[in-house]
Amino acid sequence: MDFEALKKYSALHPKPAGLALQYGTAGFRSKAEQLDHVVFRMGLLAVLRSKAVTATIGIMVTASHNPEEDNGVKLIDPLGEMLHPSWEEYATQLANAEEQELQKVITEICQKAAVNLHKDASVFIGRDTRPSSEKLSQSVIDGIQVLGGQYHDYGLVTTPQLHYMVCCQNTQGQYGKATLEGYYEKLSKAFMELIKQSHCSGESQRHLKIDCANGIGALKLSEMKPYFPQEVAIHIYNDGTKEKLNHLCGADFVKVHQKPPGGLDMKPNERCCSFDGDADRIVYYYKDTAGHFHLIDGDKIATLISIFLKEFLAKVKQDFKLAVVQTAYANGNSTRYLQDTLKVPVHCVKTGVKHLHHKAQEFDVGVYFEANGHGTVLFSKAAETKIRQLVKEEKDDEKREAAKMLENMIDLINQTVGDAVSDMLVIEAILALKGLTVQQWDALYTDLPNRLLKVQVADRRVIDTTDAERRALTPPGLQEKIDALVKKYKLSRAFVRPSGTEDVVRIYAEADTQENADALAHEVSLAVFYLADEI
Ligand SMILES: CC(=O)N[C@H]1[C@@H](OP(=O)(O)O)O[C@H](CO)[C@@H](O)[C@@H]1O
Numbered sequence: 001m002d003f004e005a006l007k008k009y010s011a012l013h014p015k016p017a018g019l020a021l022q023y024g025t026a027g028f029r030s031k032a033e034q035l036d037h038v039v040f041r042m043g044l045l046a047v048l049r050s051k052a053v054t055a056t057i058g059i060m061v062t063a064s065h066n067p068e069e070d071n072g073v074k075l076i077d078p079l080g081e082m083l084h085p086s087w088e089e090y091a092t093q094l095a096n097a098e099e100q101e102l103q104k105v106i107t108e109i110c111q112k113a114a115v116n117l118h119k120d121a122s123v124f125i126g127r128d129t130r131p132s133s134e135k136l137s138q139s140v141i142d143g144i145q146v147l148g149g150q151y152h153d154y155g156l157v158t159t160p161q162l163h164y165m166v167c168c169q170n171t172q173g174q175y176g177k178a179t180l181e182g183y184y185e186k187l188s189k190a191f192m193e194l195i196k197q198s199h200c201s202g203e204s205q206r207h208l209k210i211d212c213a214n215g216i217g218a219l220k221l222s223e224m225k226p227y228f229p230q231e232v233a234i235h236i237y238n239d240g241t242k243e244k245l246n247h248l249c250g251a252d253f254v255k256v257h258q259k260p261p262g263g264l265d266m267k268p269n270e271r272c273c274s275f276d277g278d279a280d281r282i283v284y285y286y287k288d289t290a291g292h293f294h295l296i297d298g299d300k301i302a303t304l305i306s307i308f309l310k311e312f313l314a315k316v317k318q319d320f321k322l323a324v325v326q327t328a329y330a331n332g333n334s335t336r337y338l339q340d341t342l343k344v345p346v347h348c349v350k351t352g353v354k355h356l357h358h359k360a361q362e363f364d365v366g367v368y369f370e371a372n373g374h375g376t377v378l379f380s381k382a383a384e385t386k387i388r389q390l391v392k393e394e395k396d397d398e399k400r401e402a403a404k405m406l407e408n409m410i411d412l413i414n415q416t417v418g419d420a421v422s423d424m425l426v427i428e429a430i431l432a433l434k435g436l437t438v439q440q441w442d443a444l445y446t447d448l449p450n451r452l453l454k455v456q457v458a459d460r461r462v463i464d465t466t467d468a469e470r471r472a473l474t475p476p477g478l479q480e481k482i483d484a485l486v487k488k489y490k491l492s493r494a495f496v497r498p499s500g501t502e503d504v505v506r507i508y509a510e511a512d513t514q515e516n517a518d519a520l521a522h523e524v525s526l527a528v529f530y531l532a533d534e535i
């Protein structure tokens, strides 16, 4: 390793003194001007990771749903998964190393992770539409080059597109072609195969209004449009030409505020959806004739997909194990509906896609969604192989047709990570195939009224949790207080946890009425405020 060159280049990307950041729920996130040294060093780390696993690694510059002034960076592992947790720690150490320690920290990582520096390294880079992203991705390239890695810069792509590219590359094309064209072709072909079999898509059923959060989703959807036949009537709003990224729009805004985004005029009963800033999340919604807003979040998306998969998995008669993975933020009524009505097992894990993804890998078919709309479906290798084999060899028509349906679903779903574009197509296909309107989908169950709040405390790390974040271990007395508050209301539940992406503590509450959910969330936030700051 050329430590002289490293020293020289690192000096061009200096770390602000005293700044310490952590590789959180979704990589590093901060104000863009604080991140130059971090992205340079993540370029270095991506090279080391690539050498360690002898595969292409991805690196995405984005801060997803955060304000436009923020930015962030996350690494993508060989099969398109999130970076392995053991390396998150290395990422934090490297990002926080003072200039003079850099060489030592890199050497330590190489020793601990048995990195063979003589191996080749290959890194795929992508970025979102933030004004700061282009310069930051140049700094990533500096980091990669100083350690002699090869790179391919995909430029503007959605986060899930980059995950897809990495997976394609490392499976030697088995997952698809590692180009944008390959992505569009794979998804549009599977989608068209699926909707061929739908009988009931009237003119009004085909229209979908999409709020793209003024982000990358708008660009990529426009690029994809020519791949669809004209009947697919997609209308793009908040395309980034007029307003700021994520400002009063996007999936996170709609979910948190439980109201429609700005910039999208919604007529009664029209099916609409919102992507987030890097297009890895999606939520649906509509306004009824009385003007009431109805949110269809990740839980209801998981439910719709599960209904569909359960039906077709039963038809192929293979005894595949289907399960749904949620987090504590899942609406209580979604969990009840899935378990009690649909009879699908549900598992609860910690917040963050990596935890959901990991759990979902345990099943033949694992559906995972965060309530905020980030999720996908994973098929085990064995299940996928069997389904493809049935399509080719099964003599029984009904079974073979069902297998074909599942095979197209497998190809339409981005199994590497939640993907707003792919999820949207999955949902549109299911609605068309089942002849469901957005209202019928919404009516599967009624969400319990809920409220998500955040409070700022001196140090959010004083809150430690257990039981998939549903109970607080510290500060002392907090859980007892929450238990007492929860008892005051019907059908109630509340929990708190430190955010992994913002300097806040998140509070979630649900109860029988909106007033009660609001009151409970407010009371719990006061308890957090007093008890956390007393330490
Ligand atoms: C309540 C909530 O929506 N939390 C989000 C948010 O994480 P926090 O750790 O809560 O800040 O951002 C994550 C990354 O996008 C996402 O995975 C997660 O679901």
Ligand SMILES: [Mg+2]
Pocket: 064, 065, 276, 277, 278, 279, 280, 281
């Ligand atoms: Mg996102």
